[in-house]
Amino acid sequence: MKKGLFITALLLFVGILSGCSTSSNIYTYILDDSYEGFITLGTSADYPPYEWPKQVDGKNTLVGIDIEIAKEIAKALGKNLKVVNKGFDFLLDDLENGKVDFVLAGMTPTEERAQQVDFSMVYYEATQVILIQKSMVNTYTSIESLDQASVRIGAQMGSIQQDLATDTFSVAQTSFIQSIPDLVMRLMDGQVNAVIMEKPVADGYVFNQTSLAIANIQIGDPDGGSAVAVQKGNSELLKVINTVLTSLIESGKMDQIVADAIILNS
Numbered sequence: 658m659k660k661g662l663f664i665t666a667l668l669l670f671v672g673i674l675s676g677c678s679t680s681s682n683i684y685t686y687i688l689d690d691s692y693e694g695f696i697t698l699g700t701s702a703d704y705p706p707y708e709w710p711k712q713v714d715g716k717n718t719l720v721g722i723d724i725e726i727a728k729e730i731a732k733a734l735g736k737n738l739k740v741v742n743k744g745f746d747f748l749l750d751d752l753e754n755g756k757v758d759f760v761l762a763g764m765t766p767t768e769e770r771a772q773q774v775d776f777s778m779v780y781y782e783a784t785q786v787i788l789i790q791k792s793m794v795n796t797y798t799s800i801e802s803l804d805q806a807s808v809r810i811g812a813q814m815g816s817i818q819q820d821l822a823t824d825t826f827s828v829a830q831t832s833f834i835q836s837i838p839d840l841v842m843r844l845m846d847g848q849v850n851a852v853i854m855e856k857p858v859a860d861g862y863v864f865n866q867t868s869l870a871i872a873n874i875q876i877g878d879p880d881g882g883s884a885v886a887v888q889k890g891n892s893e894l895l896k897v898i899n900t901v902l903t904s905l906i907e908s909g910k911m912d913q914i915v916a917d918a919i920i921l922n923s
């Protein structure tokens with residue numbers, strides 16, 4: 658992607674998510690004319706290839722792995738899909754308060770979160786990586802080389818990466834902010850020196866922006882992955898979701914969904 662275009666795409670993200678502490682944006686997907694009613698997904702569309710905003714046929718919509726999976730879940734229920742797009746740090750409360758029926762947001766099922774919501778099986782595995790400026794690849798070669806008072810580590814507010822940054826670094830400064838594209842912009846202009854995120858997301862940024870690279874440093878759980886969240890005790894919906902996920906994985910359709918999302922983001 659050309660640099661100008663890439664910046665425009667980043668600004669689009671930041672614009673869409675800014676102010677989301679007070680407002681949210683809602684997208685509807687009519688999946689079949691015979692379906693009645695909607696099921697409502699909560700997501701945070703700043704995380705390609707999981708979910709991000711994109712113009713499709715001249716219309717602003719949300720695309721990505723999680724959106725496609727949510728459509729399959731809605732179809733299995735015979736319902737159309739409504740998507741509420743908010744800051745990642747709002748999603749679990751919205752689910753708990755019944756503002757949304759389920760959440761897909763590249764969300765890692767943690768024990769702490771499992772006290773508030775119930776999780777499906779893991780549908781997509783990914784490791785954590787550290788995104789840096791390419792010119793720093795030979796400087797930032799270890800956790801110690803990053804854990805300096807002059808270094809600022811970024812992570813998304815409310816994410817496992819925020820906890821990971823807090824647990825891993827004791828000397829470095831941190832910036833925990835709501836939007837990933839905003840963090841990446843800060844990384845590109847030097848306000849932040851490293852951003853922790855899931856590898857598929859970092860791969861997309863590296864592909865689209867030649868000044869960025871993934872540091873050769875291991876961090877986080879090597880067996881991490883994303884799961885769907887539902888309200889605590891909603892075992893009926895969870896059962897449908899796990900059936901849909903299993904069949905997507907076993908049929909190979911999940912691999913196709915992931916591959917399509919990666920192409921769409923490049």
Ligand code: ARG
Nearest residue numbers: 701704762763764765816817
């Ligand atoms: N996997 C991480 C977590 O669960 C980050 C997910 C961020 N997702 C997003 N849509 N921004 O905390």
